[in-house]
Amino acid sequence: MKFGFKPANRKFTILVVPEGASPVFRFRTRLALLLSLLVSAIVVIGLVLVLIVANQSHSSRIVALETELSSSKDYYESTVDDKEQAIDTLLTELLDLSEKSKTIESRMLELEQLEAELKAITNGNRQTGGLAPTVAVAADSPGEAYEQKGGVGGESIPLSEEDVLALINETKDSIAASLNEMPDLQSRLEQTKINVEKYKEMMRILPTYWPTDSARVTSQFGKRSDPFSGRLTVHSGLDIGGQTGDPIFAAADGTVTDTGYSSARGNYATIKHPSGLQTIYMHMKKTIAAKGDVVKQGDKIGLLGSTGRSTGPHLHIEVIKGGVTVDPLIYLTIPGEDENQ
Template sequence: MKFIWGKKELTLMIIPGANRRTVRIKLPQSSLYIVPSVILLVLIGFLVAIHLMNIHFRETKDTMQQTFDGQERQLVDQITLKDSELEQLQNNLIDLSQQADDFKGKLEEIKKLNHVVQLMSQTGGTSKNSQPSGVTTDVGGEDVPVSSEQVSQMVTDTKQDLTSLVGDINVLLADLTESESKLQEAERIREITPTLWPIDSHTITSDFGVRRDPFTQKPTMHTGIDFDGELNDPVYATAAGKVIEAGYDDQHGNHIIIDHSRGLQTEYMHMNKLLLRRGDTVVKGQKIGLVGTTGRSTGTHLHYEVHRNGVQINPYPYLLTNRKGDR
């Protein structure tokens, strides 16, 4: 290829080789300046495009880096927060587990109390062996991080403990309700059972049974117990009940009969003064009259009887308490 210079145009000859036709291309002379200028402009445009692309790439990179840094910081903050929350949950779980242990100890104490209540109500309940809850005190040790398996096991154990506690509480509440009912019934029976001595004196001058009558000297049935006492010594109701008779007759003198339900009645005779009237309600140990010698009597004393289903029985087995303050 060679150029042939002319006045106004250039001839570009392309000689491919032997036996080949020569190609001639005529170009205006101005193309000698235009072509390099175009090539230069193209190179400049290409360089400018590359520069702009680099600028855009750097801006995109910076933007992505900033976004990544922000997301990384946010993720780190979230992880830190989650770690803190997890640690707090673990601490709460430990507290809950310790509270469950403490509650089990209290529940054992309530069970023991319930056993006492059962004994008081004479239910014949049997005691249950129980181990006291352990008391742990933090005194130091190696700082070993807790594993997820250990936390999971603690959750399982605590859940089982709480489930067991709920079951124990339900059973205990039922037992307490039954024991309370039995205890109330036992207390009611105790109040209406004549177990007190009717006067402060425990000196018996005549027992229940066959004796020689002090007036006729003939064998007679003594249907009660005579207690020695001073004039106007207090007489007490030996059980709670209702006065069904209060008055005077030649045989009994001033006397009171108290009905205690369940077929039991008590009678107090020869009193100097009555402090109750028929229809009055009496509590156990209440003062109902004063010792005297009215009616068929040879001296100051209290004649005391216990009736069961209308039949006089020996009062002595019912004299269980030594003081009127004991119910």
């Protein structure tokens, strides 16, 4: 019986010959085992190459991700910084708005005070001598207020969320209150404006205009020692000293009803006013207005002098109400007196 040749069963001897006198090593193996080892080596080498390639790919991906992460970190840090700056800006604007709302409230109070004082004036406060409303003017900005009061300082402590919410609510309430009150205040001020115009018209027909350039009162209305006799007498007007030739002005709108000369009055003029009052101007050097003339408040009607029963250049002015002389200072206000009140 004959058997076929099987190459896989062939045996090989592998000689390992070291250098020098060392013995030779011999390894006997079959072809199949040798082929198996070769294939395994190829497979292992292939796997190693695949792992190397995969590792390089993963390394590149990791580098790319790290770069992207760094870029994202920079972006988000920049975004956070921008948002913090925006929040700081909004807080600054909120604080500014809060200050402005307080300024609006202050202005509203000033307007209400002015309204009350104007009403007091138009309701006859002039008769008591009060004319000039006193309104405290607030600073337009916190900086101006600081300059008026002095220096400021202290630590910089950030606002808490509760502080911000409280400031927002306070500002909203302040603005809402001002907006709600503004229409009513505007309506009242319009009416007050009408009343003031009426008041101005009334002031033109009342003897309120100071009649000379000089403000030097030399003798008040009422009881006094007579400059000629020394006896206690009644002074029926107001004496205002001045320089001879100074202008004399009409204290109110009206019509000149009488002019002339008498030993007591000297050169004089009488004006009747639409209010029913009369004013008489005495001791003038010269009378410029003539009987029948219609004059306006502030018109020049004569020149100051010392004619008639007079000790020196001055104007004697009388105010007659219902046929009785009254103190001219009930109506007249001495120049500069308003500023000093």
